[in-house]
Amino acid sequence: MAKAPTAQAVQGNGxxxxxxxxxxxxxxxxxxxxxTLMQCTARTA
Structure with a gap:
């Protein structure tokens, strides 16, 4: 059976x-x- 994750493990994962x-x-x-910069440059060019 897999062990349920402890609160500490869950907190660490969070x-x-x-x-x-x-x-x-x-x-x-x-x-x-x-x-945005590229689009502005493309517009002005």
Whole structure:
């Protein structure tokens, strides 16, 4: 039988997910800014 995950393990996993979400948000934010910049440049060119 598989052991049910302990509260500590779940908490640790939640922290990992939060950290990954932060990284993804930061990366996406930079990418979105880049996209906007490219579109503006394309429009003015």
């Amino acid at each position: 922290r990992l997910v939060q950290a990954q979400a932060r990284v993804a948000k930061a990366w996406y934010g930079a990418y979105a800014q880049d996209e």
